[in-house]
Amino acid sequence: MDRPVSAPHRFLVPGAIALIVAGMLVLVVAWLQPDVTVSGVADGGSFTPAALRDVQITALADPSEVEVLLDGAPAPVRRDGPRFVLDASALPEGEHTLAVSSPDAAMPLPGLGTNIDFTVDATAPALFVDPVPPTALDASAEVKGRVEGADELLVNGTPYELDDDGAFSVTEPAGAADVDLLARDAAGNTTAQKVPIPVLHPGMRAVHMTGQAWSAPSLREPVLQLAKDGAIDTIQLDIKDESGEVGYASQVPLAVEIGAVKGYYDPRAVLDQLHAAGIRVVGRIVAFRDPVLGAASWRGGKHERLVQNANGTPYTSGYGQYSFTNFANPEVRAYNVALAEEAAALGFDEILYDYVRRPDGPVSGMHFEGLTTTPEQSIADFLAETRPEVRKHGTLLGASVFGIAATRPTQIAQDITLMAPYTDYVAPMVYPSHWGRGEYGVASPESAPYDITARSLADFVKLTHGTPTSVIPWLQAFSLKVAYGPAEVRAQIQAAEANGIRSFILWDPNCRYSQAAALRPATQ
Numbered sequence: 265m266d267r268p269v270s271a272p273h274r275f276l277v278p279g280a281i282a283l284i285v286a287g288m289l290v291l292v293v294a295w296l297q298p299d300v301t302v303s304g305v306a307d308g309g310s311f312t313p314a315a316l317r318d319v320q321i322t323a324l325a326d327p328s329e330v331e332v333l334l335d336g337a338p339a340p341v342r343r344d345g346p347r348f349v350l351d352a353s354a355l356p357e358g359e360h361t362l363a364v365s366s367p368d369a370a371m372p373l374p375g376l377g378t379n380i381d382f383t384v385d386a387t388a389p390a391l392f393v394d395p396v397p398p399t400a401l402d403a404s405a406e407v408k409g410r411v412e413g414a415d416e417l418l419v420n421g422t423p424y425e426l427d428d429d430g431a432f433s434v435t436e437p438a439g440a441a442d443v444d445l446l447a448r449d450a451a452g453n454t455t456a457q458k459v460p461i462p463v464l465h466p467g468m469r470a471v472h473m474t475g476q477a478w479s480a481p482s483l484r485e486p487v488l489q490l491a492k493d494g495a496i497d498t499i500q501l502d503i504k505d506e507s508g509e510v511g512y513a514s515q516v517p518l519a520v521e522i523g524a525v526k527g528y529y530d531p532r533a534v535l536d537q538l539h540a541a542g543i544r545v546v547g548r549i550v551a552f553r554d555p556v557l558g559a560a561s562w563r564g565g566k567h568e569r570l571v572q573n574a575n576g577t578p579y580t581s582g583y584g585q586y587s588f589t590n591f592a593n594p595e596v597r598a599y600n601v602a603l604a605e606e607a608a609a610l611g612f613d614e615i616l617y618d619y620v621r622r623p624d625g626p627v628s629g630m631h632f633e634g635l636t637t638t639p640e641q642s643i644a645d646f647l648a649e650t651r652p653e654v655r656k657h658g659t660l661l662g663a664s665v666f667g668i669a670a671t672r673p674t675q676i677a678q679d680i681t682l683m684a685p686y687t688d689y690v691a692p693m694v695y696p697s698h699w700g701r702g703e704y705g706v707a708s709p710e711s712a713p714y715d716i717t718a719r720s721l722a723d724f725v726k727l728t729h730g731t732p733t734s735v736i737p738w739l740q741a742f743s744l745k746v747a748y749g750p751a752e753v754r755a756q757i758q759a760a761e762a763n764g765i766r767s768f769i770l771w772d773p774n775c776r777y778s779q780a781a782a783l784r785p786a787t788q
Contacts, residue, residue, distance in 0.1 A: 299324040300364045300378045305352070310383040310451035316352035323348075325366040333363040355384045385451035389414035393445070398462040398732040401658055405461045407434045407443050414447035414455075421446075436461055441655035442648075458648070460685045462732030463660060469783065470498035470546060470769040471741070475511025475528035477775035487777065491543050495783035499538060500546040500616065500769055501529075503607050504600075508556030516602045518595075522560035535611045546662070546769075547612035551591070551600045551646075553619040558586030568633040569593050571623060581625045588623045591677075592635035592642050601650050608659035615654050616662040616691060620646070622677040639677035647686040660688040664738065667694040670723035680727040689734035691769060694720045696756070697744040710746045717759035725763050734767065741770040741779055753782035 304319035305311060321341070323330040332339040332348055334355075339362070341348040350362075364378040393409040410431045411417055417424045419434050420443060426432055436443050446456045471490065477483040478501055490496045504510050510519050511528045519525050538545050561569035562578060571579040571588040578585050589596045604615045622639050623630065635642060651661045665678045669692070673679035680690060696716045699709035709716035717739070724735045739756040740748055753770065760768055770777060 299366050300330075302362070302364065302378070302380060304350075305362060305380055305382050307380045307382065310385045310449070312451045312453055313353040313355065313384060313386050315452060316350075316355065316384065319350040319352055319362070320344075321348040321350065321364055322346060323364065323366045329366070331365045333361075333365075335360050336363075352384075357384050357386050359383050383451070385449065385453060387413065387449075388453040388455045389447040389449050391445060391447045391455045391457055393457060393459050396459060396462055398464045401463045401660065402438050404438055405436045405440065407436060407445075407459055407461075408432065409445075411447040411455075413449055415450045416448050418444075418446040418448070420444050439656045439658060441652035460651075461655075463655075463688055464732070465660065465689050465734040465736070465767075466544075467734075467767045468498035468544060468546070468736065468769070469496045469767065470500050471496055471775075471777050472500045472502075472548070472769060472771045473775050474502045474505060475509070475526065478511075478534070479528045483775045487775075488541075490777065490780055490783065491538075491541065493780075495780055497542075498544040498546060498613075498769075500548055501534065502550075503547040503612075503615075504549045504554070504603055506550050506553055506619070508550075508554040508558070510603065514603065514606060516599070516606055518557075518599045519603065522556055524556045531607070531610050531612075539611070544613040545611075546614040546616050547604075547607040548616045548618055548664075549600060549603055549607075550618045551620045552589050552596070552622075553583060553587055554589045554596075555584055555587045557596065557599065558589050561589070562586050566595070569596050572631040572633070574629055574631055576631070579623060579630055581623050583623065590632050590634070591620075591622060591639070591646060592632045594634070597646055597649065600646075601653055604650055604661075605653040605657070608654040608657035612659060614660040614662055614688075615650070616664060617647070617650075618664040620663050620678070621666070624676050627674070627677075638674075640673060640679040640682055643677050644679065644682035644686060647683055651686050651688075661686075662689045662691050662736065663687045664691045664693060667692050667698065667720050670720065670727060680724065684728050684731050684733040687733055689736045689767075690724065690728065691736050691738055692721065692724050693738040693771075694756075695738065695740040695771070696752075697740060697746070710744065713740070713748075713752045714755040714759045717756045718762050721760055721763045721765060725765070735763075735765055736767040736769065737765065738771050739768050741772040741777060742774070748779070750779045750782035753779040757782065 301322045321332060327346055332341050339350055341350045360382055362380040390412040396405060396407055399405050412430055417426055417432055424432055434443060440461050442458050442460045444458050446454055448454045471487055473487060502511055508524055509526050510524045511526055512531045513527050514525050535545055558570050569590055571590050573579050579588055607615060620643060647663060654661055663683055666676050668675055669678035669680055694717050696713045697710045699716050701707060703709055704716060704719035706712050706716045721737055728735055737760055741753055742748060757768060
């Protein structure tokens with residue numbers, strides 16, 4: 265009789281074991297996986313109020329059975345499908361707890377809970393910068409200071425390793441116009457500051473020359489003789505004048521496109537000649553009064569490049585139909601900056617902006633398309649944009665300003681306190697003939713050149729006191745109702761000296777400086 269045969273032992277092959285193990289791991293991972301996920305806030309983190317506007321909570325359970333608590337009280341959440349959205353931006357500074365409970369919560373193992381402790385931090389770091397002493401243009405500058413409450417400091421966008429006490433010392437190379445500092449804390453609060461690098465102005469005794477005047481030997485040679493005699497040490501030569509013409513063959517594309525380029529002089533030859541004679545050259549750029557750019561822009565459909573009346577027509581106010589371009593327009597600004605940088609690269613020692621302002625007249629009747637701040641701040645920002653572009657070529661930046669800017673900064677959008685940090689000097693046009701009767705208590709300013717010049721310049725000295733910005737006045741060397749000869753010019757120079765100012769620029773629109781005798785004592 266046959267006996268039953270014992271069933272053989274069954275063994276799991278390695279592949280089967282692997283499948284079982286994998287399946288078990290899936291079950292374990294699923295069991296360990298938290299049933300709640302939170303984005304926008306993390307345990308132990310610090311956050312700004314703005315960062316907590318959109319905290320999102322997702323639960324595996326039925327959302328109607330999920331409870332969200334903020335500091336132990338029901339949180340003001342809104343449902344967004346299977347998610348909850350929490351705006352916690354109104355929380356006060358300090359520590360807080362977000363708790364989410366779910367009936368389907370997994371086994372409460374360490375690290376898998378739904379309690380999140382976090383800190384709200386709305387206080388920006390403090391950034392203290394020591395006054396930066398003026399340096400020579402070809403010297404490096406030290407920018408020192410300290411930060412409080414910051415985890416990092418960025419210098420021109422690059423991380424800087426702070427000392428334990430938050431102190432920093434940054435060396436900026438020669439030619440730097442400013443340094444950008446940004447302090448940031450763990451929550452993301454930031455404090456930023458652009459620190460201008462001041463440069464000592466060497467001083468100047470200058471006369472104004474247009475591009476066309478320089479091309480005329482009868483006007484050029486007498487000025488060169490003044491320099492040879494030591495009466496002047498600087499010549500101001502126009503780059504772009506009131507007509508919108510560029511005096512030399514500029515390569516700036518927009519200047520070429522609109523037909524602004526002229527060939528009154530060869531800048532390379534002029535600069536070489538004057539520098540060889542020890543004469544510094546200031547390039548004057550008439551910024552926002554620009555009939556050439558204005559007309560080309562209006563006819564080309566770029567109306568936003570011009571200052572407009574409230575009804576959208578070009579603003580004139582006696583300057584001409586297309587004369588005043590819009591200082592708030594990026595293309596207009598870029599055009600003037602490009603001309604300034606080109607001239608700096610050629611070797612002009614300084615760039616002096618003129619008409620760096622809005623038109624005079626009631627601002628209520630003007631429209632500046634694209635203006636997002638005050639006209640005064642926009643003008644200052646334009647100067648801040650320019651200086652780094654010229655400084656990197658070893659060139660200084662000045663701004664011509666109305667005499668009334670000292671007391672009426674909004675009348676033509678020239679606020680000296682806003683402009684000074686981004687200019688190496690301001691050049692007030694304090695011509696006695698341009699003051700009204702009774703200004704500064706002077707009954708007839710044009711007949712009292714010393715008094716009106718001394719009193720008006722005193723205000724500019726006060727406004728720039730404690731800053732590295734120099735005051736270099738434009739002085740009147742022309743006649744209107746009162747004849748101006750050497751005595752009147754000398755009176756203005758003495759008035760400047762009485763305010764501690766030993767620099768000046770003489771203005772005669774005809775570029776004829778017959779008052780040379782007034783300049784002789786300045787060299788003694």
